[in-house]
Amino acid sequence: MAVYLITGIAGFIGSSLARAVLAQGDQVRGIDNFSTGKRENLAEILPRIDFREADLLNLDALQGACRGVDYIFHEAAIPSVPKSVLDPLGSNRANVDGTVNLLVAARDAKVRRIVYAASSSAYGDTPTLPKHEGMVPNPISPYAVAKLTGEYYMTSFYRCYGLETVSLRYFNIFGPRQDPTSPYSGVLAKFITNMLNGEQPTIFGDGTQSRDFTYIDNAVDANLLAMKAPASQVAGQIFNVATGKRADLNQAFQLLKKIIGYPGEVKYGPTRSGDVKHSLADLSRVENHLGYIPKVDFEEGLRRTVEWYRGQFKAAEA
DSSP states (O other): OOEEEEETTTSHHHHHHHHHHHHTTOEEEEEEOOSSOOGGGGTTTGGGSEEEEOOTTOHHHHHHHHTTOSEEEEOOSOOOHHHHHHOHHHHHIIIIIHHHHHHHHHHHTTOSEEEEEEEGGGGTTOSOSSBOTTSOOOOOSHHHHHHHHHHHHHHHHHHHHOOEEEEEEEOOEEOTTOOTTSTTSOHHHHHHHHHHTTOOOEEESSSOOEEOOEEHHHHHHHHHHHHHSOHHHHTTEEEEESOSOOEEHHHHHHHHHHHHTOOSOOEEEOOOTTOOSBOOBOOHHHHHHHOOOOOSOHHHHHHHHHHHHHHHHHHHHO
């Protein structure tokens, strides 16, 4: 039975990974400082995991958390472009300094592999579509720079110390347990909760900006595959995690309007600084090296997500 450490375990991706690792019969240890994660995301699995409230900037805590660990899913971050624009120092501390601390602790504990939550924001606003891993990075925001820096650190620790690392560039992950009230959360979580509450959602910009929206189950599959793939195929490498299809925000709103039965329209606000106009992933590399194929398409992912939020609303009213 392997021991997995998940950083940012109280976040919606971290908590989803925790459930997947438990389902395959392995042990889960998790750390989170609750800066963006929520305790309720862990509520029903808390008795089954070794949870430690800790910050990635606390090297002593990380060294203790890494002791006896086989594998690490590194999900902890402040995942916000707008926040990084307002507070680049804070973004760098959490997303760069915290990552280096984790790598040092993992190296010293002789962890076998780290799979890192990288970001498609590394590609920036280059017009080439789809985005492939061989492209020269072109980050726009401090957040994108910090996440790209984490990739470089991952690769360098593999090359310098032999610590196996894999970086997965997430493309707009969405799904259950994403916090719609957080300023860091994705646009779809906000759209869904607004519309379920009968409130008018806001699109920042004209709504033609497009994304490769990726349902959480696809991201979990990619992480599990990255952890189990032969080192010769993946160690020190970077892979896109997405669906290979895109939808713009106007289309996303119309789909949700149909699924939810929302009678209103959307309103538009000013374009946000640091936002990328279009995003679409080339999946050929991740398919060839990891055997990854997205199983849940955008519309089905939206249906599952809406159903989950509806259940949360009903539970709150009961």
